[in-house]
Amino acid sequence: MSRSRHPRRRNATLASLAAELKVSRTTVSNAYNRPDQLSPELRARVLATAKRMGYPGPDPVARSLRTRKAGAVGLLLTEALNYSFRDPAAVDFLAGLAESCDDAGQGLLMVPAGPGRDVAEAAAVVQQAGVDGFVVYSVADDDPYFRAVFDRNLPMVVCDQPLEVPGASRVGIDDRGAMRRVAEHVIGLGHRYIGVLCMRLGRARADGVVAPERLRSPHFHVQSERIAGVSDAMAAAGLDPSALTVVERFDHLVQSGASAAAEALAVDPRITALICTTDVLALGACEHAKSAGLDVPGRLSVTGFDGVERALREGLTTVRQSAELKGRRAGALLLSPGDDGPVTEILDTELLVGRTTGPAPS
Structure with missing residues (x-):
């Protein structure tokens, strides 16, 4: 296997960018995470220098470790992934949930509870999901994925089923x-x-x-x-x-x-x-x-x-x-929880x- 004669370029770090600009690391971080803390001129200078030096921006993994926030909502589906893009009601629900996530500046991670996996496999899939909470979309009460989601003890909103999940809000119809x-x-x-x-x-x-x-x-x-x-x-x-x-x-x-x-x-x-x-x-x-x-x-x-x-x-x-409204309300309840604890909304x-x-x- 041949090797390139040219050395691999190293990306700039937050520290090297701060040194180049002769500002603090906090100033550089604020240019990305809290732009309101900087003047428009200073932020523009930070971003221009970062581009010239090849600084890719803050590491999202490191940031999530510091803040303990993943910046994403997990969606647990009862079907294989392709079902979500084929079933008309599921498509509308996804559209509504995605709209709520967009409004809150959150990502959306789909966790399909596909058939053929045992309890251990389901638990592994759910445990690896980097999310701050889950929306459960019409899942059976005996589904191993649902049990794994429940065991993670993260905020949860259930759409339709299962019923009476302790600590979880629910959106559904009669x-x-x-x-x-x-x-x-x-x-x-x-x-x-x-x-x-x-x-x-x-x-x-x-x-x-x-x-x-x-x-x-x-x-x-x-x-x-x-x-x-x-x-x-x-x-x-x-x-x-x-x-x-x-x-x-x-x-x-x-x-x-x-x-x-x-x-x-x-x-x-x-x-x-x-x-x-x-x-x-x-x-x-x-x-x-x-x-x-x-x-x-x-x-x-x-x-x-x-x-x-x-x-x-x-x-x-x-x-x-309105499956789309269900999705929007499920996202809103998860991302903007009230002070009175879990609620049930019947549309x-x-x-x-x-x-x-x-x-x-x-």
């Missing part, structure tokens, strides 16, 4: 109440045979019709609450909630909604309405209906949840919530009746 309004709308149209398509209820892969015992002990609170909202509306209308067909999908994709719709209708061909816990699943259900020659809403009514852009564009009956939702629901067929 999932059960919002879904009950959807089901009441569907039942009010005369539908008596209803299916529910939901995202996964646990960390282990499970695709298919959900058994009653799985509904009673889910680790994903949001999904269980939305299903419970449908059961509440059925019971109030004199219908038997145990007759509800619930189909679960591990992957949250449009294709997952299509296959789940096909399975639900195969299990109970009498179904005239599919209530979906997300817009993504509902869009898939509509695609299946189209391919199977089932008129929506003449033969099959379909509803979603979230109010993502594509769903609104295609006229899906859905619940609109508003809105039922939007679109073109995908209609009267039950005779």
Whole structure:
């Protein structure tokens, strides 16, 4: 291996820059960290000399050691990293959180709780994250990454789930109440045979019709609450909630909604309405209906949840919530905590009746 004949250039240090300028080290540091302490002329002279001498600026690692601040927020996601840039609601949430971080001059470090890692691996990933606090975005209560985040004892804000985390603030919505309004709308149209398509209820892969015992002990609170909202509306209308067909999908994709719709209708061909816990699943259900020659809403009514852009564009009956506002509020609660301790913010939702629901067929 050949070596260069030219000596490697050494970068200037804060001390050598101070000596060159004949000022104190504090003056040089203030030019970068506290510019209001210097006159504009002196700061300009410091920065110009630093550029000429090749001084790269204060070492962020050393600075974090001195201040014990990393200058970044950690975001714990329940999915693999690519999910965050594919799922419409997650994208909106990220945009809102990033806006709060920008306003506060903080960075954002994403910590995806991807599948296939054990407790030790999860703890190592979380321990290496150089952050001052965490936002937890819709993570299962038994997730090893969540336990590792909790054990770091840093400020934390939870979005959606898990519930009742000691010392943590939470931002969410009334999932059960919002879904009950959807089901009441569907039942009010005369539908008596209803299916529910939901995202996964646990960390282990499970695709298919959900058994009653799985509904009673889910680790994903949001999904269980939305299903419970449908059961509440059925019971109030004199219908038997145990007759509800619930189909679960591990992957949250449009294709997952299509296959789940096909399975639900195969299990109970009498179904005239599919209530979906997300817009993504509902869009898939509509695609299946189209391919199977089932008129929506003449033969099959379909509803979603979230109010993502594509769903609104295609006229899906859905619940609109602001995932972007969730992100902004989660960031604000973490970066500007109040003096009264942890708080819970429940944001508003809105039922939007679109073109995908209609009267039950005779």
